[in-house]
Every structure is written in structure tokens, then in C-alpha cells.
Amino acid sequence: MTPFELYNPTKLIFGTESYLRISHEILEGAKVLLTYGGGSIKSNGVYEAVMKELKNFQVIEFGGIEANPTFETLSIALDIIKKENINFLLAVGGGSVIDGTKFLAAAALYEGDSWDILKKGIRVTKALPFASVLTLPATGSEMNSGAVITRKETGEKLGMGSPVLFPKFSCLNPEVIKSLPQRQLKNGIVDAFTHVLEQYMTYPIGADLQDRLSESILKTLIDIAPKVIFEPYDQTIASNFMWCCTMALNGLIQKGVPTDWATHMIGHELTAKYHIDHAMTLAIIFPNLWRYKFENKKEKLAQYAERIFNVNTGSTEEKAEQAIQKTLEFLHSIDVKTQLREYTENYNGFSDEVKQTFETRNWIALGERKDITPEDVRKIVEMSC
Ligand code: NZQ
Ligand code: ZN
Numbered sequence: 001m002t003p004f005e006l007y008n009p010t011k012l013i014f015g016t017e018s019y020l021r022i023s024h025e026i027l028e029g030a031k032v033l034l035t036y037g038g039g040s041i042k043s044n045g046v047y048e049a050v051m052k053e054l055k056n057f058q059v060i061e062f063g064g065i066e067a068n069p070t071f072e073t074l075s076i077a078l079d080i081i082k083k084e085n086i087n088f089l090l091a092v093g094g095g096s097v098i099d100g101t102k103f104l105a106a107a108a109l110y111e112g113d114s115w116d117i118l119k120k121g122i123r124v125t126k127a128l129p130f131a132s133v134l135t136l137p138a139t140g141s142e143m144n145s146g147a148v149i150t151r152k153e154t155g156e157k158l159g160m161g162s163p164v165l166f167p168k169f170s171c172l173n174p175e176v177i178k179s180l181p182q183r184q185l186k187n188g189i190v191d192a193f194t195h196v197l198e199q200y201m202t203y204p205i206g207a208d209l210q211d212r213l214s215e216s217i218l219k220t221l222i223d224i225a226p227k228v229i230f231e232p233y234d235q236t237i238a239s240n241f242m243w244c245c246t247m248a249l250n251g252l253i254q255k256g257v258p259t260d261w262a263t264h265m266i267g268h269e270l271t272a273k274y275h276i277d278h279a280m281t282l283a284i285i286f287p288n289l290w291r292y293k294f295e296n297k298k299e300k301l302a303q304y305a306e307r308i309f310n311v312n313t314g315s316t317e318e319k320a321e322q323a324i325q326k327t328l329e330f331l332h333s334i335d336v337k338t339q340l341r342e343y344t345e346n347y348n349g350f351s352d353e354v355k356q357t358f359e360t361r362n363w364i365a366l367g368e369r370k371d372i373t374p375e376d377v378r379k380i381v382e383m384s385c
Contacts, residue, residue: 006255026385093135280343354381
């Protein structure tokens with residue numbers, strides 16, 4: 001196990017009554033900007049429930065933060081924050097609204113061009129306090145300090161992060177799942193599943209507890225996936241789903257272990273170019289990244305095959321091969337398509353574009369062993385077409 005520090009100050013408030021805590025958690029006298037997305041919160045009752053708790057605060061609303069939040073939209077919100085002297089942000093939505101709000105929290109106190117935070121990878125040292133009311137279990141953004149923002153003008157989708165960007169608190173009410181369309185439920189399962197894999201499918205390092213924690217999240221997600229996606233709402237299933245998604249990316253399982261994240265970096269290019277939902281881009285890339293980096297990952301693949309899919313016979317290589325096969329079967333069983341051609345016809349030349357983008361950004365050594373070059377990325381994308 002490698003040395004690590006664990007820091008996560010987000011207060012998580014879980015359960016159907018969680019919104020009742022909102023007014024107690026925000027400092028008295030705060031002037032709040034309530035941020036939200038395209039309007040789902042106005043039709044599923046979440047908006048009314050949250051506004052009721054904010055009745056003693058001055059609240060300004062900013063709606064319209066799109067899926068894959070854009071710098072362009074957020075710049076409008078940033079002007080409002082400055083003009084209105086907003087001192088607390090409350091994100092009510094999924095990963096996009098929460099990520100967008102993290103950007104706003106950072107940009108509000110950043111002197112200079114706020115796009116530099118993303119473009120130059122600046123780790124901001126101060127931010128406005130903010131919190132979230134999660135409406136879509138998937139990203140883990142409610143309990144981590146990262147965000148991903150798109151710039152429409154340039155077609156870039158870039159990540160940012162800083163220890164000052166953890167939400168002060170996050171309310172997780174599993175009932176929000178009731179209004180989620182099947183597409184978003186699927187996204188949630190696959191995004192959380194891949195988050196675990198990015199931190200697990202590397203090489204053995206003797207981190208037994210982290211491995212077992214990761215495996216328990218993977219196993220739980222596989223077990224509940226068909227119920228979450230295809231069956232009517234069930235409080236117990238929904239609670240397990242929501243908690244798995246948070247645990248998959250709140251920092252805990254990545255402590256002391258190597259991590260990959262190349263799938264996410266490549267996946268973001270698929271969203272930037274084709275507007276494919278984030279989670280689906282991951283399902284397109286990671287099985288092929290595993291095949292391409294088979295030698296690097298075969299021990300962990302075999303361990304995963306044994307512990308998750310009960311594959312107990314065969315060599316390490318045979319078990320590892322089974323791991324890929326069974327994972328694809330799982331994805332297909334929940335109706336997730338795993339090749340780019342199933343999402344777009346216009347994929348010719350895309351692998352070269354991605355290679356070039358990665359070269360320009362100097363992303364030349366990705367993966368847990370820092371041995372994935374832009375040419376490797378090209379080949380992985382080619383295999384994924
Ligand atoms: O905008 P509204 O009207 O709210 O509709 C949203 C949106 O259209 C809808 N939705 C959300 N909650 C709902 C609901 N519809 C009905 N009922 C509800 N309760 O769902 C749609 C998608 O929402 P979005 O927030 O975009 O989805 P998700 O949570 O999957 O977030 C995706 C974004 O997060 C980034 C992704 O790149 C992408 O931009 N990620 C953030 C991460 C992080 N901060 O740690 C890590 C992830 O790997 C990911 O990269
Ligand atoms: Zn993700």
C-alpha cells in the first residue's frame with residue numbers, strides 16, 4: 001500500500017427526511033444562489049421541498065445548467081454571483097449542476113480568467129461555500145472535490161479539482177430516483193461501476209481492504225442494476241444504489257492504491273465530440289482499454305473474475321479473459337451499448353483526432369503505470385469504434 005492522506009469534510013445527510021436539515025446547515029443571514037438544471041426539479045417536487053427549507057434565507061435562482069455544464073452558461077451565473085454579492089451556493093441537481101456549482105464557487109473568488117482554472121489545471125485555494133441536494137446518483141460529485149466543465153466554443157471538456165471544493169454538506173434522498181428516466185438510471189449504474197474500476201483494475205499492491213471495499217461496491221451494483229433500471233421504485237434498492245454511487249468516488253477506495261482514469265480522459269472526448277452521455281462513453285472505452293492493457297491488468301482482472309463472477313478454474317489469463325467477457329455480458333444485460341458505431345456513424349478519423357488532442361495537451365503518459373501514450377489511446381479508440 002502506498003502512503004496516503006485522507007481528507008473529506010463533506011457532511012452527508014442521507015434519507016427521506018434529509019432536506020429538513022438544510023436550513024440548519026446554512027449560516028444564518030446567507031444570501032443563497034440556488035443552482036439547478038433544465039427543470040426536472042420543478043416537476044418532481046424537489047424544488048418546492050428545498051424552497052420550503054430556505055424560507056428564512058434570501059434566495060436567487062439560476063436555472064438552465066445543462067447536462068455536461070458549459071463555461072458559457074456558468075459565466076452568466078458568475079456575473080449574478082458578483083453583482084448580487086452571493087455568499088452561499090446550493091446546487092440542486094445531478095453531477096452537472098453540482099460540478100457547475102463547484103466551478104462557480106472557485107471562479108467567484110478567482111482573480112483572472114476563470115477558464116484558466118481548467119485550461120491550466122490551477123488548484124484554487126479559496127472558494128465560496130456551497131452544498132448540494134443530489135437528484136441523480138451517479139458521479140459522486142456530492143462528496144468529492146472534482147468537477148468537469150465543457151467549453152462549447154472550443155469543444156473542450158476538462159476536469160478541475162481542489163481540496164477547497166468539497167460541498168459543505170450534501171442531502172441524499174433516495175426518493176429522487178422515482179422521477180429518473182431509465183436512461184439516467186443506467187447512466188448512474190455504469191458511471192459508478194466504472195469509477196470503482198478506474199481505482200481497482202490496475203495491479204495488486206496488497207491493499208486488501210481497498211480491494212474488498214471496491215469489490216463490494218461492484219457486486220452490489222451488479223446485483224441491484226436490473227432492479228434499479230427495470231423494476232418499479234423500491235426504497236431499499238434505491239438507497240443501496242445511491243450510497244454505492246457516492247462511495248464509488250468519494251476518495252476512500254483510491255487511498256493507497258494505483259489508479260488509472262485513462263477511460264475517463266478518453267471518454268470525455270467522446271462526449272465533447274458526439275454528446276454521448278458520460279457513462280456510456282466509459283462503457284465504450286474501458287473493455288477495450290482492458291484488452292489493450294491486458295498484460296498490465298491481468299492479475300486484478302483474474303481476481304475480479306474470481307470474486308465477482310465466481311470464475312474459479314483456468315489460468316490467470318483465462319480468468320482475466322472471462323472477466324472482460326462477463327463484464328460485457330453484464331453491460332449488455334442492462335441494455336448498454338459498448339461500441340462507438342452503435343451511437344454514431346460518423347466515427348472515421350476520430351481516433352486520430354483524439355491522439356492529436358492528447359499530444360497537444362501533453363497527455364503522454366496515462367494509466368496506472370504511466371505507459372499509455374497518445375498512440376496507444378488512438379489504438380484503444382480504434383478498437384472501440
Ligand atoms: O437538468 P435537469 O432538468 O435537472 O435534468 C437532468 C439532466 O437532463 C436529469 N435529472 C437529474 N435528476 C433528475 C433528472 N430527471 C428526472 N428526475 C431527477 N431526479 O438527468 C439529466 C442528466 O443530468 P446530469 O447532472 O448531467 O447527469 P450526471 O449526474 O450523470 O452528471 C454528468 C456530468 O458529471 C460529470 C460528467 O462528465 C458529466 O458532465 N462527472 C463528474 C464527476 C465528478 N464531479 O466527480 C465524475 C464523473 O466521472 C463525471 O465525469
Ligand atoms: Zn464518471
